[in-house]
Amino acid sequence: MTESRYETLARTLRRQIDTQVWLPGDRLPSLRESCKLSGLSLMTVLQAYQLLESQGVIVARPQSGYYVAAGLQRPVRRQPDERLHAAEQVDVNDAIFDILKAGQDPSVVPLGSAFPDPTLFPQPRLARSLASAVRRMSPHSATANLPPGNEELRRSIARRYAQNGIEVAPDEIVITSGAMESLGLSLQAVTEPGDWVAIESPAFYGALQAIERRKLKAIAIPTDVRFGMDPDALEKALETYPIKACWLMSSFQNPLGCTMPSENKARLVDILQRHQVALIEDDVYSELYFGSERPVPLKASAYRSEILHCSSFSKCLAPGFRVGWVAAGKYVERIERLQLMSTLSASVPVQLALADFLQKGGQQGGYDTHLRRLRRVLEQRQMAMHHAIIKEFPAQVSVSQPQGGYFLWLDLGDNVDAARVYQHALAKGVSVAPGTMFSADERFRHCLRINTSFEWGPHTARAISVLAALVGEEIRG
Numbered sequence: 001m002t003e004s005r006y007e008t009l010a011r012t013l014r015r016q017i018d019t020q021v022w023l024p025g026d027r028l029p030s031l032r033e034s035c036k037l038s039g040l041s042l043m044t045v046l047q048a049y050q051l052l053e054s055q056g057v058i059v060a061r062p063q064s065g066y067y068v069a070a071g072l073q074r075p076v077r078r079q080p081d082e083r084l085h086a087a088e089q090v091d092v093n094d095a096i097f098d099i100l101k102a103g104q105d106p107s108v109v110p111l112g113s114a115f116p117d118p119t120l121f122p123q124p125r126l127a128r129s130l131a132s133a134v135r136r137m138s139p140h141s142a143t144a145n146l147p148p149g150n151e152e153l154r155r156s157i158a159r160r161y162a163q164n165g166i167e168v169a170p171d172e173i174v175i176t177s178g179a180m181e182s183l184g185l186s187l188q189a190v191t192e193p194g195d196w197v198a199i200e201s202p203a204f205y206g207a208l209q210a211i212e213r214r215k216l217k218a219i220a221i222p223t224d225v226r227f228g229m230d231p232d233a234l235e236k237a238l239e240t241y242p243i244k245a246c247w248l249m250s251s252f253q254n255p256l257g258c259t260m261p262s263e264n265k266a267r268l269v270d271i272l273q274r275h276q277v278a279l280i281e282d283d284v285y286s287e288l289y290f291g292s293e294r295p296v297p298l299k300a301s302a303y304r305s306e307i308l309h310c311s312s313f314s315k316c317l318a319p320g321f322r323v324g325w326v327a328a329g330k331y332v333e334r335i336e337r338l339q340l341m342s343t344l345s346a347s348v349p350v351q352l353a354l355a356d357f358l359q360k361g362g363q364q365g366g367y368d369t370h371l372r373r374l375r376r377v378l379e380q381r382q383m384a385m386h387h388a389i390i391k392e393f394p395a396q397v398s399v400s401q402p403q404g405g406y407f408l409w410l411d412l413g414d415n416v417d418a419a420r421v422y423q424h425a426l427a428k429g430v431s432v433a434p435g436t437m438f439s440a441d442e443r444f445r446h447c448l449r450i451n452t453s454f455e456w457g458p459h460t461a462r463a464i465s466v467l468a469a470l471v472g473e474e475i476r477g
Helices: 005-018 031-038 042-054 093-102 123-136 151-163 178-190 205-213 231-240 262-275 329-340 348-364 366-392 418-427 458-476
Strands: 058-061 065-068 085-087 173-176 196-201 217-224 243-248 278-282 307-312 324-327 407-411 447-451
Touching: 005 042, 031 042, 042 058, 042 065, 123 348, 151 173, 151 324, 151 348, 173 178, 173 329, 178 205, 178 243, 178 278, 178 307, 178 324, 178 329, 196 205, 196 231, 205 217, 217 231, 231 243, 231 262, 262 278, 307 329, 348 366, 366 407, 366 458, 418 447, 418 458
Parallel strands: 196 217, 196 243, 243 278, 278 307
Antiparallel strands: 058 065, 085 217, 173 324, 307 324, 407 447
16 A cells, blocks of 8 residues: 555654654654645645654644654552651761762763753843842841741742642741751751651652751651652551651652652641641642643642641752742741741842842743743653663663653662662763662662753763663673
8 A cells, every 4th residue: 555645754753753863852843844844735744743643652732833752661660668667867968968979070960960950040030130139239138038038029929829729828938048948947847856757768868868967767658659658658657656747749759750649649638637747848849840730739738737838949940049938837937936046047139139030020921931941841851861761771770750850760670789880870970869868778779860951962861871881780790
């Protein structure tokens, strides 16, 4: 049977995708551009695109065009160990410090970094807002912006909550020096040294460090790479231990990238409410979603007065500004007092600069325009990295594919020591985050976290090839 014109075009595009002319996440030429390039009619080109879409090769995005799909999947296996893990003493700071320090070398490809690519942010516009804020600062600004922080900035944040259907008054918000301060103050507000805290497993290493600093005890709750913290396991822990607080990320969790389904979120909040346990929600990645709708945080529940919702601008707008906040519910006054006794306040010029940027950006669509571009770029880069890992890593390696954020979680297999891969990779100019960073014990020694926010090019392609070769050597050895 003779191949039709649209099938010929589809085959040509498929071959280009297979040979990486177009990478996962790339936008294909528009229908009209393809008509000019191929000399075919609009209907023929549309049929070719629809054929590729039906085959899962490309995806259509409303009012945006057609994009190369992510390709084959290697879902991360479920961890066989579903037990609770109790640690009466958490001691991780030394190991984490050494790993983070090693990744600061500018000659190293920083796939182990926790920070997004700094070139993704509107530095010139932020600089103008900072200069404008400094010029307009009054002599009384330092005292006027003590906790809870700059009023206009808190009002701008409250408006964004309102846009997502969450009732948070400006007076409930405390501006902090980054999300880590908001999380640390929240932990301090609801615990005393020696108390038990429920955390994810694997957990963000900042949670482990904060628990170590506060001399708290940790209960690690099994956390699924697709569905997040297990509500059943949490309930079992609450029935077994006198837990005072639960710290988790409900959306795009670091390091797994998982987002809890809405039914799991509702069940988890109900469990915490029945046991009267405070919830610290780390939500720094919530603006970095790839779909059409932002995930709803736990703070949106009726239990919100007991939820300390922590976030920042560091991952979505201004990494160097180090400004975060906590929507503290009934704990707001205690948070303010604790901040006054520690850092006093977040940087006043930076608070004023962000208030200026959000106010002007809100009028001109600047902040939301930036976020839409940022999400699109992060998704494209994640897809390119995911595709390369599937292509180059040994078949036993499985990899997550989150719907937001900029991390991939790799399960290398039980016979692979990720800490050794990390050491060898660093010697070859590539950093990764070994799974041992995310637990108080050795449970994730065979896993890696990779940062996908950096531009796909020769340096990142070489880094993935280096890692793939090292993992292959570990498997064979």
